[in-house]
Amino acid sequence: MITIWELVYRLTVDVLGIWKPYVFPSPIEVFKTFKHLLSNNILIVAIIASMQRIIIGYLISLILGIVLGLVIVRYKYIDENVSALILGIQTLPSICWLPFAVLWFGLNDSAILFVTTIGSTFAITIAIQSGIKNVNPLYIRAAKTMGANGLNIYWNVIMPASLPTIVSGMKQGWSFAWRALMAGEMLFATVGLGQVLIVGRDVADISQVVAVMIVIILLGLLVDKLIFGKIEANIRYRWGLNSN
Amino acid sequence: MGLIIENISKKFISKHNQMHALEEVNLNINDGEFICIVGPSGCGKSTLLNVVAGLEKSCEGRVCLNGNVINGAGPDRAVMFQESALFPWIKVIDNVEFGMKMAGVPREERRNRALKYLKMVHLTKFQNSYIHELSGGMKQRVALARALTLDSKVLLMDEPFAALDSQTKTILQIELQQIWWETKKTIIFITHNVEEAVLLADRVIVMSANPGKIKKEFNIQLARPRKFESVDLTYLVADIMKELISEVEKVAKFEYDSDWNMEADTILSDIDNNLGAGL
Ligand SMILES: Nc1ncnc2c1ncn2[C@@H]1O[C@H](COP(=O)(O)OP(=O)(O)OP(=O)(O)O)[C@@H](O)[C@H]1O
Numbered sequence: 046m047i048t049i050w051e052l053v054y055r056l057t058v059d060v061l062g063i064w065k066p067y068v069f070p071s072p073i074e075v076f077k078t079f080k081h082l083l084s085n086n087i088l089i090v091a092i093i094a095s096m097q098r099i100i101i102g103y104l105i106s107l108i109l110g111i112v113l114g115l116v117i118v119r120y121k122y123i124d125e126n127v128s129a130l131i132l133g134i135q136t137l138p139s140i141c142w143l144p145f146a147v148l149w150f151g152l153n154d155s156a157i158l159f160v161t162t163i164g165s166t167f168a169i170t171i172a173i174q175s176g177i178k179n180v181n182p183l184y185i186r187a188a189k190t191m192g193a194n195g196l197n198i199y200w201n202v203i204m205p206a207s208l209p210t211i212v213s214g215m216k217q218g219w220s221f222a223w224r225a226l227m228a229g230e231m232l233f234a235t236v237g238l239g240q241v242l243i244v245g246r247d248v249a250d251i252s253q254v255v256a257v258m259i260v261i262i263l264l265g266l267l268v269d270k271l272i273f274g275k276i277e278a279n280i281r282y283r284w285g286l287n288s289n
Numbered sequence: 290m291g292l293i294i295e296n297i298s299k300k301f302i303s304k305h306n307q308m309h310a311l312e313e314v315n316l317n318i319n320d321g322e323f324i325c326i327v328g329p330s331g332c333g334k335s336t337l338l339n340v341v342a343g344l345e346k347s348c349e350g351r352v353c354l355n356g357n358v359i360n361g362a363g364p365d366r367a368v369m370f371q372e373s374a375l376f377p378w379i380k381v382i383d384n385v386e387f388g389m390k391m392a393g394v395p396r397e398e399r400r401n402r403a404l405k406y407l408k409m410v411h412l413t414k415f416q417n418s419y420i421h422e423l424s425g426g427m428k429q430r431v432a433l434a435r436a437l438t439l440d441s442k443v444l445l446m447d448e449p450f451a452a453l454d455s456q457t458k459t460i461l462q463i464e465l466q467q468i469w470w471e472t473k474k475t476i477i478f479i480t481h482n483v484e485e486a487v488l489l490a491d492r493v494i495v496m497s498a499n500p501g502k503i504k505k506e507f508n509i510q511l512a513r514p515r516k517f518e519s520v521d522l523t524y525l526v527a528d529i530m531k532e533l534i535s536e537v538e539k540v541a542k543f544e545y546d547s548d549w550n551m552e553a554d555t556i557l558s559d560i561d562n563n564l565g566a567g568l
Pocket residue numbers: 301302303308310328329330331332333334335336337
Protein backbone atom coordinates (compact mmCIF):
# COMPACT_ATOMS: atom_id res chain seq x y z
CA MET A 46 0.00 0.00 0.00
CA ILE A 47 2.82 2.35 0.88
CA THR A 48 4.45 1.51 -2.47
CA ILE A 49 1.29 2.46 -4.33
CA TRP A 50 1.12 5.64 -2.32
CA GLU A 51 4.72 6.49 -3.29
CA LEU A 52 4.00 5.64 -6.94
CA VAL A 53 0.93 7.85 -7.01
CA TYR A 54 2.99 10.62 -5.45
CA ARG A 55 5.75 10.26 -8.08
CA LEU A 56 3.25 10.19 -10.90
CA THR A 57 0.96 13.04 -9.93
CA VAL A 58 3.38 15.39 -8.22
CA ASP A 59 6.76 14.82 -9.91
CA VAL A 60 5.85 13.69 -13.42
CA LEU A 61 2.49 15.19 -14.25
CA GLY A 62 2.57 18.06 -11.79
CA ILE A 63 -1.20 17.93 -11.23
CA TRP A 64 -0.77 18.42 -7.51
CA LYS A 65 1.59 20.68 -5.67
CA PRO A 66 3.89 19.00 -3.11
CA TYR A 67 2.09 20.74 -0.23
CA VAL A 68 -1.17 19.10 -1.25
CA PHE A 69 -0.04 15.56 -1.57
CA PRO A 70 2.65 14.13 0.71
CA SER A 71 5.08 11.36 -0.13
CA PRO A 72 5.38 8.50 2.33
CA ILE A 73 9.11 9.10 2.52
CA GLU A 74 8.52 12.70 3.48
CA VAL A 75 5.92 11.66 6.02
CA PHE A 76 8.31 9.18 7.55
CA LYS A 77 11.08 11.75 7.69
CA THR A 78 8.79 14.25 9.36
CA PHE A 79 7.69 11.59 11.75
CA LYS A 80 11.29 10.89 12.73
CA HIS A 81 11.96 14.58 13.02
CA LEU A 82 8.94 15.13 15.25
CA LEU A 83 10.08 12.23 17.39
CA SER A 84 13.68 13.36 17.66
CA ASN A 85 12.84 16.86 18.81
CA ASN A 86 10.29 15.45 21.27
CA ILE A 87 7.39 17.43 19.88
CA LEU A 88 5.41 14.30 19.19
CA ILE A 89 6.09 12.63 22.52
CA VAL A 90 5.16 15.73 24.46
CA ALA A 91 2.02 16.10 22.38
CA ILE A 92 1.02 12.47 22.87
CA ILE A 93 1.56 12.69 26.61
CA ALA A 94 -0.45 15.89 26.83
CA SER A 95 -3.32 14.46 24.81
CA MET A 96 -3.30 11.17 26.67
CA GLN A 97 -3.33 12.98 29.98
CA ARG A 98 -6.33 15.00 28.93
CA ILE A 99 -8.25 12.04 27.59
CA ILE A 100 -7.57 9.87 30.61
CA ILE A 101 -8.66 12.54 33.04
CA GLY A 102 -11.65 13.48 30.90
CA TYR A 103 -12.67 9.91 30.37
CA LEU A 104 -12.37 8.98 34.03
CA ILE A 105 -14.50 11.95 35.01
CA SER A 106 -17.10 10.99 32.41
CA LEU A 107 -17.02 7.39 33.61
CA ILE A 108 -17.74 8.40 37.19
CA LEU A 109 -20.33 11.02 36.27
CA GLY A 110 -21.96 8.76 33.69
CA ILE A 111 -22.27 5.83 36.04
CA VAL A 112 -23.57 7.90 38.92
CA LEU A 113 -26.06 9.73 36.71
CA GLY A 114 -27.18 6.46 35.12
CA LEU A 115 -27.72 4.79 38.47
CA VAL A 116 -29.61 7.77 39.85
CA ILE A 117 -31.88 7.82 36.80
CA VAL A 118 -32.63 4.12 37.09
CA ARG A 119 -33.25 4.42 40.80
CA TYR A 120 -35.62 7.36 40.78
CA LYS A 121 -38.55 7.12 38.44
CA TYR A 122 -39.29 10.81 38.76
CA ILE A 123 -35.85 11.81 37.49
CA ASP A 124 -36.07 9.17 34.78
CA GLU A 125 -39.31 10.58 33.42
CA ASN A 126 -38.00 14.13 33.31
CA VAL A 127 -34.33 13.78 32.50
CA SER A 128 -34.03 10.76 30.18
CA ALA A 129 -35.60 12.41 27.15
CA LEU A 130 -33.44 15.48 27.74
CA ILE A 131 -30.27 13.38 27.82
CA LEU A 132 -31.24 11.51 24.68
CA GLY A 133 -31.81 14.84 22.98
CA ILE A 134 -28.53 16.33 24.17
CA GLN A 135 -26.76 13.19 23.05
CA THR A 136 -27.56 13.95 19.39
CA LEU A 137 -25.45 17.10 19.69
CA PRO A 138 -21.84 16.50 18.58
CA SER A 139 -19.58 17.11 21.58
CA ILE A 140 -17.62 19.85 19.89
CA CYS A 141 -20.77 21.96 19.72
CA TRP A 142 -20.35 22.33 23.47
CA LEU A 143 -17.13 24.26 22.91
CA PRO A 144 -18.58 27.80 22.69
CA PHE A 145 -20.55 27.02 25.83
CA ALA A 146 -17.44 25.71 27.55
CA VAL A 147 -15.37 28.71 26.51
CA LEU A 148 -17.93 31.07 27.99
CA TRP A 149 -17.87 29.10 31.21
CA PHE A 150 -14.19 28.38 31.59
CA GLY A 151 -12.42 30.71 29.15
CA LEU A 152 -9.97 29.68 26.43
CA ASN A 153 -8.08 27.10 28.45
CA ASP A 154 -7.62 23.45 29.27
CA SER A 155 -10.75 23.25 31.40
CA ALA A 156 -12.87 24.05 28.37
CA ILE A 157 -11.19 21.25 26.40
CA LEU A 158 -11.64 18.87 29.29
CA PHE A 159 -15.29 19.83 29.44
CA VAL A 160 -16.03 19.00 25.81
CA THR A 161 -14.03 15.79 26.11
CA THR A 162 -16.09 14.72 29.09
CA ILE A 163 -19.58 15.79 28.16
CA GLY A 164 -20.41 13.54 25.20
CA SER A 165 -18.84 10.52 26.78
CA THR A 166 -20.71 11.07 30.04
CA PHE A 167 -24.10 10.95 28.39
CA ALA A 168 -23.18 7.94 26.24
CA ILE A 169 -22.25 6.03 29.40
CA THR A 170 -25.35 7.25 31.26
CA ILE A 171 -27.60 6.02 28.47
CA ALA A 172 -25.81 2.66 28.35
CA ILE A 173 -26.16 2.16 32.11
CA GLN A 174 -29.81 3.03 31.93
CA SER A 175 -30.73 0.78 29.01
CA GLY A 176 -28.45 -2.01 30.21
CA ILE A 177 -30.13 -2.16 33.60
CA LYS A 178 -33.63 -1.77 32.23
CA ASN A 179 -33.14 -4.67 29.85
CA VAL A 180 -31.88 -7.20 32.38
CA ASN A 181 -33.96 -10.36 32.02
CA PRO A 182 -36.35 -10.27 35.00
CA LEU A 183 -36.00 -14.03 35.29
CA TYR A 184 -32.43 -13.56 36.57
CA ILE A 185 -33.64 -11.25 39.28
CA ARG A 186 -36.44 -13.61 40.28
CA ALA A 187 -34.02 -16.52 40.40
CA ALA A 188 -31.62 -14.51 42.55
CA LYS A 189 -34.42 -13.58 44.94
CA THR A 190 -35.39 -17.20 45.45
CA MET A 191 -31.76 -17.88 46.35
CA GLY A 192 -31.85 -15.33 49.12
CA ALA A 193 -30.31 -12.34 47.34
CA ASN A 194 -31.75 -8.94 48.17
CA GLY A 195 -31.21 -5.23 47.68
CA LEU A 196 -27.59 -4.38 47.08
CA ASN A 197 -26.67 -8.02 46.59
CA ILE A 198 -28.98 -8.26 43.58
CA TYR A 199 -27.55 -5.05 42.18
CA TRP A 200 -24.01 -6.15 42.57
CA ASN A 201 -24.26 -9.84 41.69
CA VAL A 202 -27.01 -9.88 39.09
CA ILE A 203 -28.03 -6.54 37.62
CA MET A 204 -24.50 -5.21 37.10
CA PRO A 205 -23.00 -8.30 35.46
CA ALA A 206 -26.15 -8.92 33.44
CA SER A 207 -26.06 -5.43 31.97
CA LEU A 208 -22.29 -5.36 31.49
CA PRO A 209 -22.37 -6.09 27.73
CA THR A 210 -24.48 -2.99 27.11
CA ILE A 211 -22.47 -0.92 29.55
CA VAL A 212 -19.14 -1.83 27.96
CA SER A 213 -20.32 -0.93 24.49
CA GLY A 214 -21.53 2.38 25.91
CA MET A 215 -18.10 2.91 27.48
CA LYS A 216 -16.48 2.18 24.15
CA GLN A 217 -18.74 4.61 22.37
CA GLY A 218 -18.05 7.17 25.09
CA TRP A 219 -14.32 6.72 24.57
CA SER A 220 -14.56 7.42 20.87
CA PHE A 221 -16.74 10.48 21.48
CA ALA A 222 -14.20 11.74 23.99
CA TRP A 223 -11.26 11.15 21.67
CA ARG A 224 -12.88 13.00 18.78
CA ALA A 225 -13.98 15.89 20.95
CA LEU A 226 -10.50 16.16 22.42
CA MET A 227 -8.80 16.36 19.05
CA ALA A 228 -11.25 18.98 17.85
CA GLY A 229 -10.80 20.97 21.02
CA GLU A 230 -7.02 20.82 20.85
CA MET A 231 -7.05 21.99 17.27
CA LEU A 232 -8.93 25.10 18.23
CA PHE A 233 -6.80 26.49 21.02
CA ALA A 234 -4.55 24.08 22.86
CA THR A 235 -0.95 25.09 23.45
CA VAL A 236 0.23 21.51 23.40
CA GLY A 237 -1.30 18.25 22.21
CA LEU A 238 -1.75 16.18 19.08
CA GLY A 239 -4.48 18.41 17.71
CA GLN A 240 -2.24 21.40 18.19
CA VAL A 241 0.66 19.79 16.30
CA LEU A 242 -1.78 19.04 13.52
CA ILE A 243 -2.82 22.69 13.33
CA VAL A 244 0.81 23.84 13.36
CA GLY A 245 1.37 21.57 10.36
CA ARG A 246 -1.41 23.38 8.55
CA ASP A 247 -0.09 26.80 9.53
CA VAL A 248 3.32 26.09 8.04
CA ALA A 249 1.75 24.28 5.08
CA ASP A 250 3.61 21.08 5.91
CA ILE A 251 1.34 18.36 4.59
CA SER A 252 3.80 15.69 5.73
CA GLN A 253 3.43 16.79 9.32
CA VAL A 254 -0.33 16.88 9.02
CA VAL A 255 -0.46 13.34 7.67
CA ALA A 256 2.11 12.04 10.16
CA VAL A 257 0.07 13.34 13.07
CA MET A 258 -3.14 12.01 11.57
CA ILE A 259 -1.58 8.58 11.40
CA VAL A 260 -0.52 8.82 15.04
CA ILE A 261 -4.06 9.82 16.04
CA ILE A 262 -5.53 6.88 14.14
CA LEU A 263 -3.04 4.45 15.67
CA LEU A 264 -3.70 5.66 19.20
CA GLY A 265 -7.43 5.42 18.66
CA LEU A 266 -7.11 1.92 17.28
CA LEU A 267 -4.81 0.85 20.07
CA VAL A 268 -7.28 1.73 22.80
CA ASP A 269 -10.28 0.50 20.84
CA LYS A 270 -8.84 -2.87 19.92
CA LEU A 271 -6.51 -3.59 22.80
CA ILE A 272 -8.56 -2.42 25.75
CA PHE A 273 -12.21 -2.44 24.72
CA GLY A 274 -11.70 -5.20 22.16
CA LYS A 275 -10.30 -7.50 24.83
CA ILE A 276 -13.07 -6.77 27.31
CA GLU A 277 -15.77 -7.24 24.71
CA ALA A 278 -14.24 -10.47 23.44
CA ASN A 279 -14.18 -11.78 26.99
CA ILE A 280 -17.82 -10.91 27.55
CA ARG A 281 -18.87 -12.38 24.23
CA TYR A 282 -17.06 -15.57 25.09
CA ARG A 283 -18.73 -15.92 28.47
CA TRP A 284 -22.17 -15.28 27.10
CA GLY A 285 -21.60 -17.51 24.11
CA LEU A 286 -22.16 -14.74 21.61
CA ASN A 287 -19.29 -15.72 19.34
CA SER A 288 -20.42 -17.08 16.03
CA ASN A 289 -17.63 -19.65 15.74
CA MET B 290 -46.81 -28.06 59.98
CA GLY B 291 -46.03 -28.45 56.32
CA LEU B 292 -47.02 -26.11 53.56
CA ILE B 293 -50.54 -24.72 53.78
CA ILE B 294 -52.12 -22.85 50.90
CA GLU B 295 -55.16 -21.03 52.24
CA ASN B 296 -57.85 -19.47 50.11
CA ILE B 297 -55.52 -18.05 47.49
CA SER B 298 -57.17 -15.81 44.90
CA LYS B 299 -55.34 -13.84 42.27
CA LYS B 300 -56.63 -11.48 39.60
CA PHE B 301 -54.60 -9.92 36.85
CA ILE B 302 -56.11 -6.65 35.73
CA SER B 303 -54.84 -5.21 32.49
CA LYS B 304 -56.18 -2.50 30.19
CA HIS B 305 -58.19 -4.84 28.05
CA ASN B 306 -59.48 -7.50 30.36
CA GLN B 307 -59.52 -8.94 33.81
CA MET B 308 -58.09 -12.38 34.35
CA HIS B 309 -59.17 -14.46 37.28
CA ALA B 310 -56.03 -16.57 37.41
CA LEU B 311 -56.72 -18.25 40.76
CA GLU B 312 -59.88 -18.53 42.84
CA GLU B 313 -59.98 -19.87 46.37
CA VAL B 314 -57.24 -22.41 46.03
CA ASN B 315 -56.77 -24.49 49.15
CA LEU B 316 -54.12 -27.11 49.53
CA ASN B 317 -52.45 -28.75 52.52
CA ILE B 318 -49.12 -30.30 51.75
CA ASN B 319 -47.35 -32.51 54.27
CA ASP B 320 -43.65 -32.43 54.94
CA GLY B 321 -41.80 -34.57 52.47
CA GLU B 322 -44.77 -34.94 50.16
CA PHE B 323 -44.32 -34.95 46.38
CA ILE B 324 -47.17 -33.03 44.73
CA CYS B 325 -47.70 -32.79 41.00
CA ILE B 326 -50.01 -30.19 39.51
CA VAL B 327 -51.50 -30.68 36.07
CA GLY B 328 -54.01 -28.54 34.24
CA PRO B 329 -54.75 -26.88 30.93
CA SER B 330 -52.44 -24.15 29.72
CA GLY B 331 -53.22 -20.82 31.33
CA CYS B 332 -55.12 -22.26 34.31
CA GLY B 333 -52.81 -20.58 36.79
CA LYS B 334 -50.31 -23.29 37.69
CA SER B 335 -47.31 -21.01 37.35
CA THR B 336 -49.15 -18.25 39.14
CA LEU B 337 -49.85 -20.55 42.07
CA LEU B 338 -46.23 -21.66 42.20
CA ASN B 339 -45.03 -18.07 42.07
CA VAL B 340 -47.33 -17.15 44.92
CA VAL B 341 -45.90 -19.99 46.99
CA ALA B 342 -42.39 -18.92 45.99
CA GLY B 343 -43.19 -15.39 47.11
CA LEU B 344 -42.43 -13.94 43.69
CA GLU B 345 -46.02 -12.89 43.21
CA LYS B 346 -48.51 -11.48 45.73
CA SER B 347 -51.95 -13.01 45.94
CA CYS B 348 -54.99 -10.77 46.14
CA GLU B 349 -56.55 -12.86 48.88
CA GLY B 350 -55.52 -15.71 51.13
CA ARG B 351 -52.12 -16.69 52.40
CA VAL B 352 -49.48 -19.37 52.27
CA CYS B 353 -47.94 -20.69 55.47
CA LEU B 354 -44.76 -22.69 55.72
CA ASN B 355 -44.38 -24.41 59.08
CA GLY B 356 -46.71 -21.88 60.67
CA ASN B 357 -45.03 -18.79 59.24
CA VAL B 358 -46.89 -16.70 56.68
CA ILE B 359 -44.92 -16.36 53.48
CA ASN B 360 -44.20 -12.85 52.43
CA GLY B 361 -41.58 -12.55 49.73
CA ALA B 362 -39.12 -14.92 48.13
CA GLY B 363 -36.52 -16.68 50.20
CA PRO B 364 -34.01 -19.50 50.20
CA ASP B 365 -36.30 -21.69 52.32
CA ARG B 366 -38.22 -22.39 49.08
CA ALA B 367 -35.92 -23.27 46.20
CA VAL B 368 -37.40 -22.69 42.76
CA MET B 369 -36.58 -24.34 39.47
CA PHE B 370 -37.95 -22.47 36.48
CA GLN B 371 -39.00 -23.76 33.10
CA GLU B 372 -36.04 -22.00 31.51
CA SER B 373 -32.98 -22.79 33.55
CA ALA B 374 -32.47 -19.13 34.59
CA LEU B 375 -28.75 -19.77 35.09
CA PHE B 376 -26.43 -16.79 34.94
CA PRO B 377 -24.43 -16.65 31.70
CA TRP B 378 -21.71 -14.38 33.12
CA ILE B 379 -20.33 -16.89 35.59
CA LYS B 380 -19.13 -20.46 35.35
CA VAL B 381 -21.23 -23.51 36.15
CA ILE B 382 -19.61 -23.97 39.54
CA ASP B 383 -20.17 -20.31 40.46
CA ASN B 384 -23.80 -20.64 39.43
CA VAL B 385 -24.19 -23.58 41.77
CA GLU B 386 -22.47 -21.63 44.54
CA PHE B 387 -24.61 -18.53 44.11
CA GLY B 388 -27.17 -19.29 46.82
CA MET B 389 -24.50 -20.23 49.33
CA LYS B 390 -22.58 -17.07 48.50
CA MET B 391 -25.69 -15.03 49.26
CA ALA B 392 -26.00 -16.92 52.53
CA GLY B 393 -22.41 -16.04 53.39
CA VAL B 394 -21.03 -19.59 53.39
CA PRO B 395 -17.20 -19.46 53.42
CA ARG B 396 -15.54 -19.94 50.04
CA GLU B 397 -13.98 -23.34 50.64
CA GLU B 398 -17.06 -24.95 52.12
CA ARG B 399 -19.10 -23.45 49.34
CA ARG B 400 -16.89 -25.02 46.71
CA ASN B 401 -17.00 -28.42 48.36
CA ARG B 402 -20.74 -28.45 48.71
CA ALA B 403 -21.24 -27.22 45.15
CA LEU B 404 -19.04 -30.04 43.89
CA LYS B 405 -21.05 -32.53 45.89
CA TYR B 406 -24.27 -31.41 44.26
CA LEU B 407 -22.72 -31.22 40.81
CA LYS B 408 -21.64 -34.79 41.35
CA MET B 409 -25.20 -35.70 42.23
CA VAL B 410 -26.31 -34.54 38.78
CA HIS B 411 -23.18 -35.98 37.13
CA LEU B 412 -21.73 -32.73 35.89
CA THR B 413 -18.45 -32.29 37.78
CA LYS B 414 -16.62 -32.40 34.46
CA PHE B 415 -18.36 -29.23 33.38
CA GLN B 416 -17.75 -27.17 36.52
CA ASN B 417 -15.57 -24.66 34.67
CA SER B 418 -17.77 -24.32 31.60
CA TYR B 419 -19.94 -21.36 30.85
CA ILE B 420 -23.68 -21.87 30.59
CA HIS B 421 -23.89 -21.56 26.82
CA GLU B 422 -21.55 -24.50 26.51
CA LEU B 423 -24.13 -26.84 28.04
CA SER B 424 -27.00 -28.69 26.40
CA GLY B 425 -30.59 -28.05 27.48
CA GLY B 426 -30.64 -31.13 29.68
CA MET B 427 -27.33 -30.23 31.29
CA LYS B 428 -28.60 -26.73 32.02
CA GLN B 429 -31.62 -28.12 33.83
CA ARG B 430 -29.36 -30.42 35.81
CA VAL B 431 -27.18 -27.48 36.85
CA ALA B 432 -30.35 -25.60 37.79
CA LEU B 433 -31.39 -28.59 39.89
CA ALA B 434 -28.00 -28.69 41.60
CA ARG B 435 -28.24 -24.96 42.22
CA ALA B 436 -31.69 -25.40 43.78
CA LEU B 437 -30.51 -28.28 45.93
CA THR B 438 -27.60 -26.34 47.43
CA LEU B 439 -30.06 -24.08 49.20
CA ASP B 440 -30.84 -27.08 51.37
CA SER B 441 -34.44 -25.92 51.62
CA LYS B 442 -37.24 -28.12 52.87
CA VAL B 443 -39.37 -27.08 49.92
CA LEU B 444 -38.57 -27.38 46.24
CA LEU B 445 -40.86 -25.71 43.68
CA MET B 446 -40.53 -26.84 40.09
CA ASP B 447 -42.34 -25.24 37.15
CA GLU B 448 -42.28 -27.65 34.20
CA PRO B 449 -38.55 -28.15 34.64
CA PHE B 450 -38.26 -30.94 32.11
CA ALA B 451 -40.82 -29.71 29.57
CA ALA B 452 -38.31 -28.63 26.95
CA LEU B 453 -36.22 -31.80 27.04
CA ASP B 454 -36.14 -34.86 24.83
CA SER B 455 -37.68 -37.99 26.29
CA GLN B 456 -34.43 -39.83 27.06
CA THR B 457 -32.95 -36.91 28.98
CA LYS B 458 -36.29 -36.45 30.68
CA THR B 459 -36.37 -40.07 31.82
CA ILE B 460 -32.88 -39.82 33.26
CA LEU B 461 -33.74 -36.64 35.12
CA GLN B 462 -36.97 -38.13 36.45
CA ILE B 463 -35.03 -41.02 37.91
CA GLU B 464 -32.45 -38.65 39.37
CA LEU B 465 -35.13 -36.47 40.86
CA GLN B 466 -36.90 -39.42 42.49
CA GLN B 467 -33.63 -40.53 43.98
CA ILE B 468 -32.80 -37.07 45.27
CA TRP B 469 -36.27 -36.69 46.74
CA TRP B 470 -35.90 -40.08 48.41
CA GLU B 471 -32.55 -39.12 49.90
CA THR B 472 -33.36 -35.55 50.95
CA LYS B 473 -37.01 -35.94 51.97
CA LYS B 474 -37.92 -32.57 50.53
CA THR B 475 -41.43 -31.30 49.99
CA ILE B 476 -41.78 -30.92 46.24
CA ILE B 477 -44.39 -29.13 44.17
CA PHE B 478 -43.90 -30.11 40.57
CA ILE B 479 -45.87 -28.63 37.67
CA THR B 480 -46.12 -30.59 34.47
CA HIS B 481 -48.22 -31.04 31.36
CA ASN B 482 -47.35 -34.68 31.25
CA VAL B 483 -49.78 -36.86 33.20
CA GLU B 484 -47.53 -39.92 33.01
CA GLU B 485 -44.72 -37.92 34.53
CA ALA B 486 -47.06 -36.74 37.27
CA VAL B 487 -48.18 -40.26 38.16
CA LEU B 488 -44.64 -41.56 38.02
CA LEU B 489 -43.36 -38.98 40.49
CA ALA B 490 -46.18 -37.86 42.77
CA ASP B 491 -47.73 -38.91 46.02
CA ARG B 492 -50.67 -36.77 45.01
CA VAL B 493 -51.70 -35.37 41.62
CA ILE B 494 -53.74 -32.16 41.61
CA VAL B 495 -55.84 -31.45 38.53
CA MET B 496 -56.66 -27.78 38.06
CA SER B 497 -59.42 -26.22 36.00
CA ALA B 498 -59.22 -22.88 34.26
CA ASN B 499 -61.24 -19.67 34.20
CA PRO B 500 -61.03 -19.22 37.08
CA GLY B 501 -58.08 -21.35 38.13
CA LYS B 502 -59.27 -23.80 40.75
CA ILE B 503 -58.42 -27.20 42.08
CA LYS B 504 -60.76 -29.59 40.34
CA LYS B 505 -59.76 -32.94 41.66
CA GLU B 506 -57.04 -34.68 43.66
CA PHE B 507 -55.71 -38.15 43.04
CA ASN B 508 -53.76 -40.05 45.66
CA ILE B 509 -51.16 -42.18 43.97
CA GLN B 510 -50.48 -45.14 46.18
CA LEU B 511 -48.28 -47.13 43.85
CA ALA B 512 -45.13 -48.72 45.20
CA ARG B 513 -41.81 -47.10 44.35
CA PRO B 514 -39.70 -47.16 42.31
CA ARG B 515 -42.37 -46.83 39.65
CA LYS B 516 -42.14 -47.78 36.01
CA PHE B 517 -43.96 -46.40 33.01
CA GLU B 518 -44.76 -49.91 31.85
CA SER B 519 -46.74 -50.86 34.95
CA VAL B 520 -50.42 -51.54 34.36
CA ASP B 521 -51.57 -49.77 37.52
CA LEU B 522 -49.77 -46.67 36.43
CA THR B 523 -51.32 -46.75 32.98
CA TYR B 524 -54.73 -47.17 34.51
CA LEU B 525 -54.30 -44.16 36.78
CA VAL B 526 -52.94 -42.10 33.92
CA ALA B 527 -56.02 -42.84 31.88
CA ASP B 528 -58.21 -41.85 34.80
CA ILE B 529 -56.50 -38.52 35.30
CA MET B 530 -56.27 -37.92 31.59
CA LYS B 531 -60.06 -38.11 31.31
CA GLU B 532 -60.40 -35.42 33.92
CA LEU B 533 -57.79 -33.28 32.26
CA ILE B 534 -59.05 -33.58 28.71
CA SER B 535 -62.49 -32.30 29.62
CA GLU B 536 -60.75 -29.28 31.16
CA VAL B 537 -58.52 -28.73 28.17
CA GLU B 538 -61.54 -28.90 25.91
CA LYS B 539 -63.33 -26.32 28.02
CA VAL B 540 -60.40 -23.95 27.74
CA ALA B 541 -60.11 -24.51 24.02
CA LYS B 542 -63.80 -23.77 23.54
CA PHE B 543 -63.43 -20.59 25.52
CA GLU B 544 -60.36 -19.42 23.67
CA TYR B 545 -61.57 -20.25 20.17
CA ASP B 546 -64.95 -18.61 20.63
CA SER B 547 -66.79 -21.91 20.89
CA ASP B 548 -66.04 -22.94 17.32
CA TRP B 549 -63.80 -25.55 18.77
CA ASN B 550 -64.57 -29.20 18.55
CA MET B 551 -62.26 -32.02 19.54
CA GLU B 552 -62.62 -33.51 16.06
CA ALA B 553 -59.56 -31.78 14.78
CA ASP B 554 -60.27 -31.78 11.06
CA THR B 555 -63.23 -29.46 11.42
CA ILE B 556 -61.01 -26.72 12.75
CA LEU B 557 -59.10 -26.32 9.55
CA SER B 558 -62.22 -25.96 7.49
CA ASP B 559 -63.56 -23.46 10.00
CA ILE B 560 -60.49 -21.35 9.61
CA ASP B 561 -60.87 -21.55 5.87
CA ASN B 562 -64.45 -20.46 6.12
CA ASN B 563 -63.53 -17.48 8.24
CA LEU B 564 -60.85 -16.48 5.79
CA GLY B 565 -63.33 -16.71 2.96
CA ALA B 566 -65.81 -14.54 4.82
CA GLY B 567 -63.18 -11.92 5.45
CA LEU B 568 -62.33 -11.48 1.80
N1 LIG C 1 -48.24 -10.87 34.64
C1 LIG C 1 -49.44 -11.19 34.16
N2 LIG C 1 -50.29 -10.22 33.75
C2 LIG C 1 -51.52 -10.53 33.27
N3 LIG C 1 -51.99 -11.76 33.17
C3 LIG C 1 -51.22 -12.78 33.57
C4 LIG C 1 -49.90 -12.55 34.07
N4 LIG C 1 -49.36 -13.75 34.37
C5 LIG C 1 -50.28 -14.66 34.06
N5 LIG C 1 -51.41 -14.09 33.58
C6 LIG C 1 -52.63 -14.78 33.17
O1 LIG C 1 -53.00 -15.65 34.20
C7 LIG C 1 -53.39 -16.90 33.70
C8 LIG C 1 -52.61 -18.00 34.36
O2 LIG C 1 -51.28 -17.93 33.92
P1 LIG C 1 -50.20 -19.01 34.33
O3 LIG C 1 -48.91 -18.60 33.77
O4 LIG C 1 -50.26 -19.23 35.79
O5 LIG C 1 -50.74 -20.29 33.57
P2 LIG C 1 -50.14 -21.78 33.55
O6 LIG C 1 -51.16 -22.66 34.12
O7 LIG C 1 -48.81 -21.80 34.16
O8 LIG C 1 -50.04 -22.04 31.99
P3 LIG C 1 -48.93 -22.91 31.21
O9 LIG C 1 -49.27 -24.32 31.47
O10 LIG C 1 -49.18 -22.53 29.78
O11 LIG C 1 -47.61 -22.50 31.71
C9 LIG C 1 -53.21 -16.84 32.21
O12 LIG C 1 -54.46 -16.74 31.60
C10 LIG C 1 -52.41 -15.62 31.95
O13 LIG C 1 -52.89 -14.97 30.80
